[in-house]
Each structure stands twice: as C-alpha cells, then as structure tokens.
Amino acid sequence: EAGVAQSPRYKIIEKRQSVAFWCNPISGHATLYWYQQILGQGPKLLIQFQNNGVVDDSQLPKDRFSAERLKGVDSTLKIQPAKLEDSAVYLCASSSEFGEAFFGQGTRLTVV
C-alpha cells in the first residue's frame, strides 16, 4: 500500500513570496490533515478535510494560508505572502474513519 506522498521535500523562498505544497493521501482515506510543525514543537493542526469538505480550519491563518482538496483526493496548501515565522515543516496526513493517521515525509519550508 502506497503511503502519503508530499512534494516538494524542501523549499526556500524569500518573504512575501508565495509557495504551494501538494499532498496525495492514501487511497480511500476520507480524512486529510495539514499540520505545521515549527522546530522543537509538536504538530499544530492547520486544516482538516473530510472528503472535500472542511471539518476544521480554526488555526489556519486565513489572511495568508489557503487549502483545497480536489475531488476529495489530492490537496494543496498555499501561503501567500510568506512571512519569516512560516518557516516550518508542513506535514500532510490521511486517515480512514477510525482516526489512525498516516503521515507523509513533510515539506521543510525556509523563508528568508
């Protein structure tokens, strides 16, 4: 069974630029999560999708972050414009109905 795929693995951008991350979940998983993990901290939930609907986006900075899930499968997370404090690892995870989440390798974003 293929795991959660994320790309790119690494990205370096200047502040005020835009960036997008892509996630392909495990086939058949209805729930998709995006987490932000700042160095030395635990993953913080940014947004959660159930199929292609948003379940929770209470911690998503909506003035600069956006996310969508296309046809209930792939998802993209975008930051525009980026700030220095957005430097972090962005983790995508997916789960079946039982809530056991499987994680991708993450995208390490550095904003300079």
Add this chain to the structure above:
Amino acid sequence: AQSVTQPDIHITVSEGASLELRCNYSYGATPYLFWYVQSPGQGLQLLLKYFSGDTLVQGIKGFEAEFKRSQSSFNLRKPSVHWSDAAEYFCAVGARDSSYKLIFGSGTRLLVRP
C-alpha cells in the same frame, strides 16, 4: 476541546534501562489515543493506538502504553531502551465524534546514553 500535555521536554536514559514517557489528555468523552515517533528529518510513525477494550496496548518496537481513565493519562513504556530509540515522541488524542480531529502534544525528546 481536546488537548494533550506532555510534561517532559527531554528525557535521558541509559541504554538497557526502562522508559516511561508521560501523556495527559483532556477530552469530554473516551478518546482515541496514539503515540507517534519522529526521527530527525522524518515524518511521524505510529507506535501504538488505543480505541477501546484492553487498557494496556502493545505497539511496535517493544513499546506499550496504558490508558488510565481516572488519571486521563496514556503513558508510554518500554522495559529496555535501545540506542536506536533516541527520537522525538508525540502523544495525540483523537475525537470520537464524526470529526476525527487529531491533536498532538508538544513532544518529548528521548536521549539514550551508551
């Protein structure tokens, strides 16, 4: 709302010694509970999970955890630590309602002395 507390930021143990990592959660009903491990530069790997039934759950790599409802705890244990266990460990609580929201603690970094 769910929340998770991991009170220990760092723990250092000698190789071969026993290990216990603490996790306390807050949730209005019986939650789903998880322990994940993260090695440097890697994603999170599931060690074990509790959904229901036996409160002592076994996981991979010789880890186990015990759910104690009265203490709102889900501590991770291993009887004999190996050097390869050095990593960051995260406890997570999942909602049992239809949202399946999954919230993580701040993590405990495990260092293993030779």
